Structure formats: structure tokens, C-alpha cells
Amino acid sequence: MSHTGAASAPGDSLTFADDLRDVAKGVNVCLDALLPLPMGGEKRVVEAMRYSALDGGKRLRPFLAVASADLFDVPHVQSLRAGAAVEMVHCYSLIHDDLPAMDDDDLRRGRPTCHKAFDEATAILAGDALLTRAFSVLSDEATHPSGDTRARLIAALAEAAGAEGMVGGQMLDLLAEQSDLGEGEIERLQALKTGKLLAVSCQIGGMLGQADAAALEDLKTYGLCLGAAFQIADDLLDLEATESDLGKATGKDGAAGKATFVSLHGPERARKRAKTLVDQAVAALSRFGETAEPLRAAAAFTVDRRS
């Protein structure tokens, strides 16, 4: 990562926290520049986009894009733009998921959700425009000089975000409130809803660096395992944390009767499963050597985090 030339020790969470903060700073500058306020009356929709996209999230997806691109010495000006595009897709999905017709959440990261701070119509439009802007950012020469590479990034992001990915996962999640899912179905739902976007963050980093098919496949495996571990850790936090710790309503999944790995097997087995997934994520990075330390540290962080 950018702040140090030395490789960090595996699982070094202090170094990882620094790395994550570095990328967050870079991507926040990038997002700020990519979402300029217009002069006219449609300012309101851009204000809502900025409200939700510049809200101080952890920026895990941009981190994964930048750390994966670093394996191939991609300039940060490219990987931060690609990371910003994935983050826009993530932020749009949070805005729409929080809507009354969906999960109906009033708080997100300790602040009113977009439709509470603005209104429902503005929130729907802000989400739509963030999704659209993500593809426009990837289509720009500043993200990569090769049109073929840019088109490839767009194809990958669209597949991860659309009906075969994140949107499909959210659909399954809404349907799951009315049915009992088994373990396989839960894992599929979560791979679609969160795993694919985390995986594509890594793949996009590799694509920027012209990674070969085998390396891209390993990055995808890493991202999917990380995503699955992340989700179990999230469900554990949901079970344990208080509302004030997370800045959002907790225990909601339990209240809605949604099955999770934690609710099916209890917290102890869930913790073990998350650790196995982290091991699998790390194993997928074996070809990359020391340059992949930030990605290994991210995997360890996933199950150790407190928020």
C-alpha cells in the first residue's frame, strides 16, 4: 500500500488499519471530485448522492480494489477510480435497501438514512444516479487507457451488481422473510447479495493490471470467501452488539425471522466457520507472495472487527 514500502507481518491489524485509512482518504478525495455539485435545480439529487457516498464508510471495497491492483503495480490514480466506482454501487444499494418498501431503516452509520434526510423520491433517484455514475467513471479513459479493459471492468461490475448478483441477492433476501432457508440457500443468498461485489472489487484490481485468468480466478475466490466470512461476522455482531456501537438498528434479522448461519448453528460454530473461510481466502492468495500481505490482513480483520 502507499504509506510504506516495507511488507507488513501477516494479520498485522495496526498496519491494516493504516492501509484501510489511506485508501479511504484517497477514495474520499476521488468520490468528492467525481460527484461535483451542479449549478441548476437538480442540485438536490447530487446533494443526496454526496450525502450517502461521502458518509465515512470503511471503504472496504475500494481497499480491495486498490490492494488487488497493487499486486500488479497499477497506478493508484486508476485503482482509486475503479474503487470509487464499486463504492458508488455499494452506496446506491444501501440507499435503496434502506427504503420503506425494502428494509425500512431510519439509521445508517449513525446518521439518518438518505430517504429520512431527504425524501423517498430523492433517495430513489440518488441511488439510480450513483449506479449510473459508477459505469460512467469506469468508461472514462482516466480509469484505464485501453477501451477493452474498461469494457471488461464494466461487464464484471454489471454482472456482480445486477439480477445475477447483488440485486438478485436482495430479492432473495426479501423473499426469505416468508420462507425458511437451508444452509446452502443462505450461503447462495449471501454470495449474491454481498460476496459478488466484494469479489469483483478484487477482480477489477487484477483486470486493471492485466492479470491472467488463473490470477483473476484466485482473486475471485479470495473475495467470495472474504465476503462469506464478513457476512457471518456481521451476523455475529448483529447478535452481540448494542445499537449505539453500530449506529444502526440491530437484532432486526432475528426479529424478521431471517435465517442466518448464526441462527442455524449458533455463535460458536459460526465463529469456526468464519475462521475456515478466512483460511480459504488466504490460501487463494498463495501465488502472490509478500505483495498480498494487505489482502491477508484484510481477511484477518474481517472476523476480528468490532463494527
Add this chain to the structure above:
Amino acid sequence: MSHTGAASAPGDSLTFADDLRDVAKGVNVCLDALLPLPMGGEKRVVEAMRYSALDGGKRLRPFLAVASADLFDVPHVQSLRAGAAVEMVHCYSLIHDDLPAMDDDDLRRGRPTCHKAFDEATAILAGDALLTRAFSVLSDEATHPSGDTRARLIAALAEAAGAEGMVGGQMLDLLAEQSDLGEGEIERLQALKTGKLLAVSCQIGGMLGQADAAALEDLKTYGLCLGAAFQIADDLLDLEATESDLGKATGKDGAAGKATFVSLHGPERARKRAKTLVDQAVAALSRFGETAEPLRAAAAFTVDRRS
């Protein structure tokens, strides 16, 4: 167009109706193939996408893409895909605009709107996924062999659809319910809300054929003038037509107190203005000669249509 080798006479509305129907057939086949039903539980969101995208609209945007691409002898397999992508963006915007938080419409083209036929959450997700799919279709090599061209199509569509285009126009439209707009502001709103997507349909056709900058500018002018004329014709229809003719609620804009060219200046001046715009649209096509007859006929149709 595909059904005849002979050039049609200017303003020949019968030939135009045939042309439009030909493209609609082609694009419906294309949309059907591009939106396959998955096996899994997220089938519901794809069913909602198909419900709204395969509903028998006029397919004016695909027509413009194909007719503009025909000026440069672009294979229909390419221009129909590009047209299908623009149509997906159009259909997503209708789904979201019809939501209770937006225009709150129960009927669209004579059928229940997407959120009435399914539910609000599914409709939001179906719109999101159609928008995403549009970019995925454009990013695919089947749309154009050159990555640079594909990235260019995506950049143009994203600009026309996002906060600086259609979404910005819808935001202005919602805000307009609370304020009195002047003529200039109404024209700007409508250029954003509908004009830019019609214009980009034409531009995309040209881009597929490697049109030069001047030709693309003329196609844009044609599309924007056509869009402005189309909007005035729409407002005139809204004033005159009965609900059963249009298959949707009419007179809504008047009831919501929204200013239009028609409400500001009356139907007679509006009709004149629409004709002037059609003349400007046709004038922008002067460089193209006889191959542009279908586009000229489309301009004439815009102000003569009954629905």
C-alpha cells in the same frame, strides 16, 4: 430500414409505421434473449424486468438507434442490441417514475404498473437491474468489436441517463410541483428528462458507425428537437385524450399544477412550436440525404401521433 430497399417519401407515415413495427419486432426478440429467466429464487426480479421491458411499447428509442446506425451501414445485430440497451434504461425510468413515492401511477400502457403487478420492493429492484443490464449489454463484444467504441457508448448513455440527464430531469420535475417554472426552465427540464435519452439513441447509432464529430452533433440536435416536439405533443395529448385512448391516467400534470408549454401558451401556439421543432430536427439531417428518410418520417410522426 430492413423491410424495404427503396427509399420512402418524406413524411410517409404508413412506411414509418412499418419501419417502427419492424424495429419493435427485432428489439423485442433481442430484449427477450437478453433477459433470460434464471432457475433460482431471484426469478421474481427477472419476471418483473420482463413484465416491464416486454410490454409492447412503441420502441421509439430503439428505432432511433437503428435508423441512425443505418446511415452508416451498421449491422442490425449491433444496432438492435444498442437500441435494446437504451430501451432498458427507458423502461427502468418508467418503473421508478411510477412508484408511489414518485408519480404514483397505477396504469402504464393499459396494464398495471410494475409495483402494482408485483410489489414496490420488486419494482425498485427490477428498475435497478434493468439499468445495470443496459450497461452490461453495451459492454459486450456482440454490440461492437472495438472496446473503445463500447466504452464510448457507455459514457454517452450514462451521461444521458444520470444526474446530468434523465435522473436530473425527473428531480426537477418533482421539484416543479412546488414552484412555477418559466418557459426556459420547462424546456431545460424536458431536455433533461426525455430529450437527452432520445438524442443519445441517435448518437449511439452514429457511434456504432464511427460517425465523425460533426455528424454526431447533427444527430444530437435532431434528437433534442425531436424530444422537445415529442414532449409538447405529449402534453397536447394529455390535454385532449381520454383515459381509454392512452391506457394511462391523463390530465395529471394539469391537476398537479405543473407548468407545460401547453399550459403557458395554449394548444394553438404549442402546436406551432412543435412544428417548428420538427422542422429544426429535419434540417439537422441535411447532410445525410435519402438514407435519413426514416428519421425524417419519425419527426413528422411525432406531432401527428394519436397516442
